[in-house]
Amino acid sequence: xxxQFVDFDADGQLDLLAGSFGGAPYIARGSAKxxxxxEYLRDSKGERLGLNMYWDHDEGHWTTATKWNEPGQKPxxxxxxxxxxxxxxxxxxxxxxxxxxxxGRIYLRTNEGTAKEPRLSTFNVPIRHAGQPLxxxxxxxxxxxxxxxxxxxxxxxxxxxxxxxxxxxxxYRNIGKVGAPDFDAPFVLLAPAxxxxxxxxxxxxxxxxxxxxxxxxxxxxxxxxxxxxxNLPERELSVAEKEQYLTQRNRRDAAKxxxxxxxAEIDAAxxxxxxxxxxxxxxxxxxxxxxxxxxGARRRAMAEISLAAITFExxxxxxxxxxxxxxxx
Amino acid sequence: MLFGTLGxxxxxxxxxxxxPVFGTPERVQAGALLAxxxxxxxxxxxxxxxxxxxxxxVLGDLYGAVTxxxxxxxxxxxxxxxxxxxxxxxxxxLVFNNW
Numbered sequence: 001x002x003x004q005f006v007d008f009d010a011d012g013q014l015d016l017l018a019g020s021f022g023g024a025p026y027i028a029r030g031s032a033k034x035x036x037x038x039e040y041l042r043d044s045k046g047e048r049l050g051l052n053m054y055w056d057h058d059e060g061h062w063t064t065a066t067k068w069n070e071p072g073q074k075p076x077x078x079x080x081x082x083x084x085x086x087x088x089x090x091x092x093x094x095x096x097x098x099x100x101x102x103x104g105r106i107y108l109r110t111n112e113g114t115a116k117e118p119r120l121s122t123f124n125v126p127i128r129h130a131g132q133p134l135x136x137x138x139x140x141x142x143x144x145x146x147x148x149x150x151x152x153x154x155x156x157x158x159x160x161x162x163x164x165x166x167x168x169x170x171x172y173r174n175i176g177k178v179g180a181p182d183f184d185a186p187f188v189l190l191a192p193a194x195x196x197x198x199x200x201x202x203x204x205x206x207x208x209x210x211x212x213x214x215x216x217x218x219x220x221x222x223x224x225x226x227x228x229x230x231n232l233p234e235r236e237l238s239v240a241e242k243e244q245y246l247t248q249r250n251r252r253d254a255a256k257x258x259x260x261x262x263x264a265e266i267d268a269a270x271x272x273x274x275x276x277x278x279x280x281x282x283x284x285x286x287x288x289x290x291x292x293x294x295x296g297a298r299r300r301a302m303a304e305i306s307l308a309a310i311t312f313e314x315x316x317x318x319x320x321x322x323x324x325x326x327x328x329x
Numbered sequence: 330m331l332f333g334t335l336g337x338x339x340x341x342x343x344x345x346x347x348x349p350v351f352g353t354p355e356r357v358q359a360g361a362l363l364a365x366x367x368x369x370x371x372x373x374x375x376x377x378x379x380x381x382x383x384x385x386x387v388l389g390d391l392y393g394a395v396t397x398x399x400x401x402x403x404x405x406x407x408x409x410x411x412x413x414x415x416x417x418x419x420x421x422x423l424v425f426n427n428w
Contacts, residue, residue: 001389001425002372018389018425026425034418038425142372190354202354208372212384214407222351225364225371225388291421320364320371320388321354 002142002208006085008094010115017041017083019142023054025083025098037290041083041096044112044119051078051100051107051124057286058279070125075133076103078124082142086154090179096120097127099140101161105133106143129183136170137186138162141206141226148211148220149173156183159207165229166192167207169222189222190323196231200317205229215324222323227316262289359386359398360411368394378415388412393425 004017013030018038020026028035040048049068052075056063069075082099088108089095093115098107106127113119126133138160148155153174160167169190176182193204203226214221237245266285270278286293357364357373365371369391375384378397386398386409398409414422 001370001391001393001395001427003374003387003389003395005374005376005387016395016423018393018395020393020425020427021391022427024426028417028423028425031418034416035423036418038423141370189351200356206370208370208389210374212375214375219349223357223373223375223386224354225373227370290426318365318367318369318371318390320357320373320386322357323354324352325349326352327349 002082002084002144004084004144006094008085009118010093017085019080019082019099021055021079021081021101022057023050023079023081024048025080025096042120043109043122045122047122049080049083049096049098049109049120051075051080051098053077053079053102058283068123070123073126075105075124075126078103078105078107080107080124082140084143084145086145088181093118097143097145098124099136099143099158101139101141104136104139104160106136106140106156106158127181127183134172134183136160138166138168138192141167142208144210146171146211146220153178153181157189157209157211158186159209159224159226162192162205162207165196165204167203167205167226168192169207169209169224190224197228198231200228200230200319202321203228203319205316214322217325217328219325219327221325223320224323225318225320227318229316232315259293262292265289357386357409359409362411364388364398364409364412365390368392385409387415389425391427393427395423395425 001018005014006017007013008015008027015030016028016035018026025041026038027041028038042048052066052069053062053064078100079102080098081101084097085094086097087094093111095111096109107124108127109120111118112121128134136158141159141161144157145154146157148171155174156172158170168188170186171189172183172186174181175184197204203224205227207224207226209222209224211220211222213219266282269285270281273281365388372389374387376387377383378385379399383400385400388396395415396412397415398412401408401410417423
């Protein structure tokens with residue numbers, strides 16, 4: 001997801017950008033009253049953004065597309081799960097980067113409008129290095145723009161997904177010019193784990209980093225979330241553990257049933273309608289029901305079972321870590 | 330919980346910068362709990378959400394939820410409050426579509 005607070009349309013209010021696993025970036029527009037409901041981030045034709053694989057909300061399945069490919073190019077199947085806005089070409093407005101979860105590329109959507117009226121280009125241009133598309137080892141969990149070396153050029157901070165347990169954090173130093181970025185070979189900020197993990201000592205899969213001066217010593221520290229994939233033998237639960245686990249699982253199941261009931265309600269409302277009308281009605285109802293699908297209690301129940309799972313069946317442990325830069329000590 | 334003392338080099342050298350030396354990764358505490366616990370793929374970003382001049386810990390996650398752990402005032406290592414949902418302008422929890 002990797003949220004970014006940014007004034008995307010130069011109206012003086014911070015907006016919130018976020019990627020999604022379904023392959024669409026979203027924006028919650030800020031106002032004096034706060035953030036509005038998240039909506040698709042759209043291109044100059046009003047279409048959602050995406051790479052060439054995404055979840056089709058109208059049809060309810062994964063789908064592929066070539067319409068957003070750079071003309072004349074056939075990129076590998078990509079899933080755009082992260083987004084970051086930056087003035088890539090130094091023309092005074094914000095362009096958009098999309099990170100590729102499944103093939104490791106980073107794509108650019110240029111803003112062809114203005115700072116106040118963004119009009120994002122309709123196709124994905126891969127960021128290139130030495131004439132070839134830049135490919136992040138282990139693919140892209142998220143991409144951010146940072147000032148790493150203070151040379152006045154922005155650099156890229158990338159957390160990789162990892163193939164299994166080898167997720168890592170990289171910095172790509174910008175060795176180009178203002179308005180014409182180019183990048184050096186990746187600099188490893190947090191290397192892949194060297195062996196299967198048996199404790200929660202670091203994240204190893206799906207790394208989501210940010211850099212900031214956490215301890216106030218004037219240099220950048222690393223904050224990174226993700227999953228620690230544990231390699232531990234299974235164990236028998238105690239009676240009390242089983243009871244707690246089952247209680248939480250039952251609450252999770254109740255939350256799932258509530259979701260299924262909402263879906264059944266929609267199905268019933270559209271079942272007798274002609275196909276096209278049913279599709280439109282379904283879409284409208286999904287929008288109407290969205291707050292109920294996103295109900296906080298349901299989300300917490302799902303989180304509880306995740307908590308029980310990591311307590312009693314430790315395989316993946318999701319956590320946030322700080323890694324302090326101790327260069328000045 | 331937040332700070333480690335065993336330093337080791339995680340990174341190679343930069344041409345224009347001294348070799349950065351990083352400490353050991355340490356779990357971040359948010360209130361009484363560890364940050365991100367019970368969530369999936371927490372994605373942190375530091376942002377001053379409440380306008381007190383201190384960057385707060387904002388966490389997104391795979392399910393589309395966004396929480397804020399406010400940085401607590403005071404000297405010494407940064408401390409964060411519990412994870413609280415980031416609210417939209419209508420008072421509901423701000424949740425992004427994940428799918």
